[in-house]
Amino acid sequence: MQKTKPLTASELLMPLPRHLEEKEGAFRLHNGRTVSFDPLFAGVGDLATEQLSCTIGGEDILFKRTDSLGEDAYHLKVGKTQIVVKASEPSGAFRGLQTVRQMALANDNIIPCCMIEDEPSFSWRGFMLDTSRHFFSVDFIKKLIDVASMHHLNRFHWHLTDDQGWRIKVEGFDKLETIASKRTLLNYTDGRQYGGIYSDEDILEIQQFAHRRHMMVVPEIETPGHASALLAAYPEFGCTQGPYEVQDRWGIFDEVMCAGNDDLLHFLQKTIAKTAKLFTDPYIHIGGDECPHTAWESCPKCKARMEKEGLASAKQLQSWMTSEICKMVEQEGKRPIGWDEVLEGTEKRGLPPSLIVMSWRGDQGGIEASDRGHDVIMCPNTAGCYFDYKSIDSFEEPGNIGVTTIQKTSEFNPIPKSLEKEKRSRILGGQGNLWTEKVTSSRLAEYMLFPRLSVMAERLWNPQDLPSVEKRRASLEKKLSKLDINLYRGKST
Ligand SMILES: [Zn+2]
Numbered sequence: 001m002q003k004t005k006p007l008t009a010s011e012l013l014m015p016l017p018r019h020l021e022e023k024e025g026a027f028r029l030h031n032g033r034t035v036s037f038d039p040l041f042a043g044v045g046d047l048a049t050e051q052l053s054c055t056i057g058g059e060d061i062l063f064k065r066t067d068s069l070g071e072d073a074y075h076l077k078v079g080k081t082q083i084v085v086k087a088s089e090p091s092g093a094f095r096g097l098q099t100v101r102q103m104a105l106a107n108d109n110i111i112p113c114c115m116i117e118d119e120p121s122f123s124w125r126g127f128m129l130d131t132s133r134h135f136f137s138v139d140f141i142k143k144l145i146d147v148a149s150m151h152h153l154n155r156f157h158w159h160l161t162d163d164q165g166w167r168i169k170v171e172g173f174d175k176l177e178t179i180a181s182k183r184t185l186l187n188y189t190d191g192r193q194y195g196g197i198y199s200d201e202d203i204l205e206i207q208q209f210a211h212r213r214h215m216m217v218v219p220e221i222e223t224p225g226h227a228s229a230l231l232a233a234y235p236e237f238g239c240t241q242g243p244y245e246v247q248d249r250w251g252i253f254d255e256v257m258c259a260g261n262d263d264l265l266h267f268l269q270k271t272i273a274k275t276a277k278l279f280t281d282p283y284i285h286i287g288g289d290e291c292p293h294t295a296w297e298s299c300p301k302c303k304a305r306m307e308k309e310g311l312a313s314a315k316q317l318q319s320w321m322t323s324e325i326c327k328m329v330e331q332e333g334k335r336p337i338g339w340d341e342v343l344e345g346t347e348k349r350g351l352p353p354s355l356i357v358m359s360w361r362g363d364q365g366g367i368e369a370s371d372r373g374h375d376v377i378m379c380p381n382t383a384g385c386y387f388d389y390k391s392i393d394s395f396e397e398p399g400n401i402g403v404t405t406i407q408k409t410s411e412f413n414p415i416p417k418s419l420e421k422e423k424r425s426r427i428l429g430g431q432g433n434l435w436t437e438k439v440t441s442s443r444l445a446e447y448m449l450f451p452r453l454s455v456m457a458e459r460l461w462n463p464q465d466l467p468s469v470e471k472r473r474a475s476l477e478k479k480l481s482k483l484d485i486n487l488y489r490g491k492s493t
Pocket of ligand 1: 260
């Protein structure tokens, strides 16, 4: 039994709530506990029976409806004999449940009495998983979504296509599965293949799991670069007609989608339509990053397109493509998102006003996009948002390219310092990104994500500084370990 000083809510939670009053005593969670809920919160109540191991009936734990709270806001009162969560929306009730769940996991089901009034700083609180460079199972993605949602994150950005693998089926294009989803594994010399593709049922299962946890799913179909896998299956979509191969190593490759090819545009139309139908949330990410123009510059079809559309440079041609693909997304009733390269070469066609810009190469793209009237999601690789980077600067630490310390993530602010006040509302929020070329297994993915993603979640909900984070590392490790997460336990700086 616990004899030491009982832990308080402020020691157990990440993100910390915005208003927290500690009280004497604790509520003990055990298998005999009961839950009741307003009909509006039936889904959350049902989840509570799983996450808190209680049964529907009595009012030990009560989800009540109240007016006038924001979408994700909730009030929580933990008393010695009853827990009451009040919210106006199911998403708020769900955040309240996760706060209770965090305390239970971190403190052996002893939930300290407290009063909490809580709401987020930003509406976009996300994480991205690259499932192209390495393929991850449905079960693992569900596990990540669950743990992310426990930290009040609400966007899963799912990177589905890239040079090293295509992971979504499109009817009539069977070679996406037989060719584009497979690569040669370089770290073996026997030519063995590696890969996978998500069936529509897989995607629906993941989406349903995410929605139950009030997390939107944002699919990314990368265009027009990072297209080797697609071109390997359909060489006619490239400028030189191939042959091409699904890449077996990380990099930026010259062979991209041919911007002069109408058949390619037709394929993209079908792919976007399929994606829009399968994914029910409002956004589709269209990529747009790291697209070399080498192949376009010597391609007759691309040159003809430039002439026909009156485009003066390859950058303008890429921007033309961005506009065309955005149009496809909008025709399907969705809102496009693009990496910050979409801001380039826009002299001729401009940019669709609805396009959300994801700023990854520092914060300049975010500043420019908000100047131009676009909504922005911040995930600068320079500011603690890239979790494929090493956690500390050591040759023994796994990771790629750079270093993202816990300290760095704990200093992340989605609002760039130089951004004028009236443009701040353009910043929807931020996210942490995990590129996976060097992340060969789900265990390693967990290690790269945690605890940095927990710290990121707090920056987007209720930002705290590093000393505060440090005080809660132990309780965070405890709750993540209970969820079978393999996390980094090393230094923060
Ligand atoms: Zn071309």
